[in-house]
Amino acid sequence: MPSAPTPSIADTRRDQMYPTLAPAEIERVRRFGTLRAFASGEALAKVGVGGVGLAIVLSGVVDVSRHDSSGKRTPLVALEAGAFLGELAQLAGRPALVDAAARGPVEALVIPPDRLRALLIAEAELGERIMRALILRRVRLLETGAGGPVIVGRADSGDVLRLQGFLRRNGHPHQQLDPEVDADAKTLIERFQVDPGQLPIVLCPGGQLLRNPGETELARCLGLVRPIDPDRVYDVAIVGAGPAGLAAAVYAGSEGLRALVLDCRAFGGQAGASARIENYLGFPTGISGMALMARAYNQAQKFGVEMVIPDEAAALDPASFAREGRFALNLANGERASARAVVIASGVRYRRPAAANLAAFEGTSVHYWASPLEAKLCAGQEVALVGAGNSAGQAVVYLASQVKKVWLLVRGPSLAAKMSRYLVDRIAGLANVEVLTQTNVSGLDGSGGVLEAVRWRGPSGEETRHPLRHLFLFIGADPNTDWLVGSGVALDPKGFILTGNGADGAGRPLETSVRGVFAIGDVRSGSTKRVAAAVGEGAQVVAALHAFLAEETSEPAKVFAARA
Numbered sequence: 001m002p003s004a005p006t007p008s009i010a011d012t013r014r015d016q017m018y019p020t021l022a023p024a025e026i027e028r029v030r031r032f033g034t035l036r037a038f039a040s041g042e043a044l045a046k047v048g049v050g051g052v053g054l055a056i057v058l059s060g061v062v063d064v065s066r067h068d069s070s071g072k073r074t075p076l077v078a079l080e081a082g083a084f085l086g087e088l089a090q091l092a093g094r095p096a097l098v099d100a101a102a103r104g105p106v107e108a109l110v111i112p113p114d115r116l117r118a119l120l121i122a123e124a125e126l127g128e129r130i131m132r133a134l135i136l137r138r139v140r141l142l143e144t145g146a147g148g149p150v151i152v153g154r155a156d157s158g159d160v161l162r163l164q165g166f167l168r169r170n171g172h173p174h175q176q177l178d179p180e181v182d183a184d185a186k187t188l189i190e191r192f193q194v195d196p197g198q199l200p201i202v203l204c205p206g207g208q209l210l211r212n213p214g215e216t217e218l219a220r221c222l223g224l225v226r227p228i229d230p231d232r233v234y235d236v237a238i239v240g241a242g243p244a245g246l247a248a249a250v251y252a253g254s255e256g257l258r259a260l261v262l263d264c265r266a267f268g269g270q271a272g273a274s275a276r277i278e279n280y281l282g283f284p285t286g287i288s289g290m291a292l293m294a295r296a297y298n299q300a301q302k303f304g305v306e307m308v309i310p311d312e313a314a315a316l317d318p319a320s321f322a323r324e325g326r327f328a329l330n331l332a333n334g335e336r337a338s339a340r341a342v343v344i345a346s347g348v349r350y351r352r353p354a355a356a357n358l359a360a361f362e363g364t365s366v367h368y369w370a371s372p373l374e375a376k377l378c379a380g381q382e383v384a385l386v387g388a389g390n391s392a393g394q395a396v397v398y399l400a401s402q403v404k405k406v407w408l409l410v411r412g413p414s415l416a417a418k419m420s421r422y423l424v425d426r427i428a429g430l431a432n433v434e435v436l437t438q439t440n441v442s443g444l445d446g447s448g449g450v451l452e453a454v455r456w457r458g459p460s461g462e463e464t465r466h467p468l469r470h471l472f473l474f475i476g477a478d479p480n481t482d483w484l485v486g487s488g489v490a491l492d493p494k495g496f497i498l499t500g501n502g503a504d505g506a507g508r509p510l511e512t513s514v515r516g517v518f519a520i521g522d523v524r525s526g527s528t529k530r531v532a533a534a535v536g537e538g539a540q541v542v543a544a545l546h547a548f549l550a551e552e553t554s555e556p557a558k559v560f561a562a563r564a
C-alpha cells in the first residue's frame with residue numbers, strides 16, 4: 001500500500017502560521033510602525049523586490065500568492081484585519097518571496113525591519129508568536145520552493161547539486177527542473193535560447209537569467225548579500241557562521257554590540273551538515289544540525305546582527321589597528337570591512353585523500369556531507385564511506401536508513417578508538433552496514449564525473465574492486481587559517497590558532513597573539529571539537545570582547561550607551 005503523503009506545515013500548524021492579533025495587541029505595537037493606506041490592487045510585496053516590512057492589516061483584505069516560472073499564480077492566503085504580512089526575509093530587509101496585493105482599500109500598520117527587530121525584543125510574548133509565524137511561513141515556502149530561483153539542469157549534474165546545496169544550506173526556497181523529464185524546463189530553455197552545454201541556468205525571481213553562476217553571483221542576484229559599507233565601523237567582525245560564530249553573534253547582538261558575521265559558504269558550518277546531533281544539551285530526541293543552526297541564525301538576526309553570506313575573509317591587515325584604531329578585513333570580492341575587534345570562528349575544512357582523480361568525481365559522486373540531498377542521489381544503491389570518527393558514524397547511521405548497503409572503510413583496527421560508544425553500538429546493529437577495518441581506498445574508476453567503481457586494499461594487501469556510484473569521505477579536517485598568513489596571528493604546528501597563555505602577548509583567554517583578535521571553536525588550538533564547546537566559546541568570547549572594547553575606548557560607557 002502506498003504510504004500517506006507527509007502532511008504540509010500549512011495543514012498541521014495553520015493557526016500558528018497565520019495568527020490574528022487582538023485589537024489591544026495591535027495598539028501596543030503601534031509605536032513600532034506607521035499607518036499606510038493601500039489602494040485596491042496596490043502591491044504590498046512583490047517577489048524579488050524589497051518589501052515594506054511587516055504589515056499588520058487594520059482593515060480590508062490582502063491577497064498573498066505565489067507564481068511559478070510560467071507565470072501561473074497560486075493563492076496562498078487572504079489576510080484580514082488583525083493578520084500580518086511577512087516572513088523571515090523581513091527580519092533583515094531582504095527581497096520578498098511572495099506577492100501580496102490589496103483586495104479593495106486596505107489600511108495597514110507597516111513596521112520596517114529594524115523596528116520589527118525592536119518589537120520582537122521588547123514584546124516577549126507577542127514577539128514569540130510573530131517570530132514563530134515568520135519561521136513557519138519560511139518552512140512552508142521551503143516545502144514548495146515558492147518565491148525562490150528555478151534551477152534548470154540535470155538532477156545529477158555537479159553544478160546543479162552545488163547550487164541546490166548552497167540554497168538548501170542557506171534556508172532559501174528554490175525549484176529544480178530537469179530538461180530530460182520536465183516540460184517547463186524545455187520551455188524555459190527554448191524561451192531563453194540556451195545551448196544545452198550552458199546548463200544549468202538559473203532563473204531568478206526578479207527575471208534575471210544566470211548561466212551556471214557561482215554562489216556569490218547567485219546570492220547577489222537573490223538579494224541575499226549586499227555590499228558592505230566601507231565607512232561603517234562594527235564593534236566586532238566575526239569570521240565564520242558555524243556554531244561558534246553564531247553563538248558569538250547571538251551573545252554580541254543581544255548585549256548590544258554592532259556585529260558583522262561573514263561566512264564563505266553557508267550558516268551552520270560543519271554542524272549544519274550533521275543529519276542528527278544527539279549530544280547537544282536540551283534535545284533528548286536529537287536535532288538535525290540544520291534545524292539547530294537555522295534557529296541560531298534567525299536568533300542572531302533578531303538581535304540585529306548583520307549577516308554577509310557568502311563572503312570570504314581573505315586577509316586580516318596587521319597594521320590597520322595601529323594605523324586607524326580598527327581592524328581591516330580584506331574580503332575575497334575586493335571589499336573591506338572595519339571593526340574594533342575580530343573574532344575568528346573559521347573552523348576546519350575536510351581532508352581529501354591523495355587519490356589522483358578524486359577532484360573529477362567531487363560534487364557528483366564523491367561527497368563530504370550526508371544530507372537528504374545526497375541520500376536522494378544514492379537511494380536504493382550501495383555506497384562506500386571512509387572514516388572512523390563521530391561524524392563518520394552519524395553519516396553511516398543516517399545513510400543506512402536511506403540506501404541499500406553501506407561499506408564502511410576504516411583505516412585502523414577498530415571503530416572504537418575514535419567513535420563514541422553509542423554510535424559503535426548502533427552501527428553494530430545495522431544489518432546493511434559492513435565494516436572493513438585496516439582498509440584503505442586505493443583508486444576510483446569512472447568517467448565524465450560519474451564514478452563506476454571504488455578500489456580498496458584490506459589487511460592482506462589484496463586489492464578489491466567494487467562497483468559503486470557514490471563515495472563518502474569523513475577523514476578529518478584541517479584548520480581554515482590560510483587566510484591569516486602575514487596577519488601576525490600565531491598558529492600551532494598544525495595550523496590551529498593559539499590563544500590565551502599559549503599565544504605570545506595574549507592577555508585574555510581566547511585572545512590570539514594579536515590584541516583585540518580572538519579565536520573560538522574548532523579553529524582554536526586545543527579546543528574540544530564539538531558543537532557545545534564551540535557554542536560555549538562563542539558565549540565566553542563576548543565577555544572578553546567587552547573588556548577589550550571598554551579598555552580601548554576613552555569613554556567606556558559610550559559603547560553600551562549607544563545601543564540603548
Ligand SMILES: Cc1cc2nc3c(=O)[nH]c(=O)nc-3n(C[C@H](O)[C@H](O)[C@H](O)COP(=O)(O)OP(=O)(O)OC[C@H]3O[C@@H](n4cnc5c(N)ncnc54)[C@H](O)[C@@H]3O)c2cc1C
Nearest residue numbers: 240242243244264269270271313347348521522529530531
Ligand atoms: C557531519 C558532521 C557531524 C557532526 N556531528 C556532531 C555532533 O553530533 N555533535 C557534536 O558535538 N559535534 C559534531 N560535529 C562537530 C561539530 O560540528 C564542530 O565541532 C562544530 O561545527 C565546530 O564549530 P565552529 O563554528 O568552530 O566551526 P565550523 O562548524 O567548521 O564553522 C566554520 C565556518 O567558517 C566558515 N569559514 C571558513 N573560512 C572562512 C573565511 N576565510 N571567511 C569566511 N568564512 C569562513 C566556514 O564556511 C564555516 O561555515 C560534527 C561534524 C560534522 C562534519
